[in-house]
Amino acid sequence: MLAETICSAVSAAGVGIAAVTAYRKRFLTATRIAAYSLVPVGLVLTGVVEWVAGIAFKPSVWAGFGVLGLSWLLFMTTRAVERRSGTTRAERKAARAAGRNEAVAPAASAPSLGAGAAPGPAAAKPGKKREAAAPADDFSDIEAILKKHGI
Template sequence: MLAETICSAASAAGLGIAAITAYRKRFLTATRIAAYSLVPVGLVLAGVVQWVSGIAFKPSVWIGFGVLGLAWLLFMTTRAIERRSGTTRAGRKAARAAERNEAVAPGASAPALGAGSQTGRPTAAPTAAKPGKRQEAAAPADDFSDIEAILKKHGI
């Protein structure tokens, strides 16, 4: 009964504001305010207000919301633990696949084939040059050369 009275008062106040707005020649805004102010009365007449107030004051409904909240909390806790330990479903599948691949040929490496010629004659395998200290030291310097260029460009 109280909820219906509050909704009716809100609608009456909204219609009063709409009338004042229409008096000021702002008809589009007044129509919009009138539409919003008729919504509470429509909810009362449809019985929605009585249904919501009946649900809001039942202890069994609040217990149900508590159980739903507990279920959500448990679900999110297990998800967080899975993420921290890395035991997701995809991670377990990848681990199983890696185990199967190792079981087929443990310690096997990619085949090393020499480059062949188009004539069909076998060619000698190219000899790999042993990397010297100079080549190893040059690799990190190449990585930083572009950074140095950017810094020099900006005068740093």
């Protein structure tokens, strides 16, 4: 009841100020003041003021705000600790991904790179030397691309 009375008084004062402003031939400003001054009455008529007053004076609502504040404080604390430790979320994600890749096939690239780099029995023949050199060059290009991307 008190909140509704205060809102009505504020609206009446605003309409009075708007009337004085309109008397001074500042109609645009007077219209804006009148619009702002009618907002509290509109809130009273829709029941918003009663709802807000009911929430503001309940201890359970304030306890809820306290819990929300505590959770925000915990989030900010963990972020600060994470920043000081130097590891970012992206670094941890990359480390986990690298660990998973090694677990799937830890030495999968070693045979393919070793076979292309090491000369086989076909390289010993003089006529086949160019054919054996071509796959080695291909693998070295692929190896360079993989090293460039950190794989």
